Amino acid sequence: MYTDTGSWRKMPSPLLSRRFGLAGKPDYVVSHRSGLVPVEIKSGTAPDQPYSSHVVQLAAYCLLIEEEYGFRPPHGFVKYDDVAFEVDYTRGLEEELLATMYLMRQDATAGRSRRSHNSANRCRACGYRADCDQRLK
Numbered sequence: 290m291y292t293d294t295g296s297w298r299k300m301p302s303p304l305l306s307r308r309f310g311l312a313g314k315p316d317y318v319v320s321h322r323s324g325l326v327p328v329e330i331k332s333g334t335a336p337d338q339p340y341s342s343h344v345v346q347l348a349a350y351c352l353l354i355e356e357e358y359g360f361r362p363p364h365g366f367v368k369y370d371d372v373a374f375e376v377d378y379t380r381g382l383e384e385e386l387l388a389t390m391y392l393m394r395q396d397a398t399a400g401r402s403r404r405s406h407n408s409a410n411r412c413r414a415c416g417y418r419a420d421c422d423q424r425l426k
């Protein structure tokens with residue numbers, strides 16, 4: 290993957306879509322022969338398939354790249370310590386992303402959002418910490 294890529298650049302600021310009410314910052318956007326594609330780096334050894342939460346996160350970055358640059362990434366990469374997975378950004382995956390965002394907003398509006406982990410370190414590094422009533426000390 291690395292030898293196939295062109296220049297690497299760290300994102301200077303989050304990508305933003307007002308239309309979808311979404312913002313995010315991929316670890317990298319790579320100028321690949323197929324166009325701009327996001328790369329999300331995950332620590333730990335790779336599972337057999339990338340975790341679905343990581344795939345949906347990558348899809349969000351694909352959507353944001355399309356919104357920001359007017360180019361639809363054909364795929365992105367989820368890279369674990371030992372393996373990188375190429376994930377196709379299909380219409381089906383986009384629909385899954387939009388459905389997930391819809392359900393998350395419904396839960397947030399109804400006050401049903403609950404923390405999904407017990408990692409204080411994760412909360413310490415979280416950008417929503419100041420406003421989150423679920424944060425761990």
Ligand code: SF4
Pocket residue numbers: 404405411412413415416417418421422423424425
């Ligand atoms: S501060 Fe809240 S939103 Fe952030 S990781 Fe912790 S529980 Fe999740």
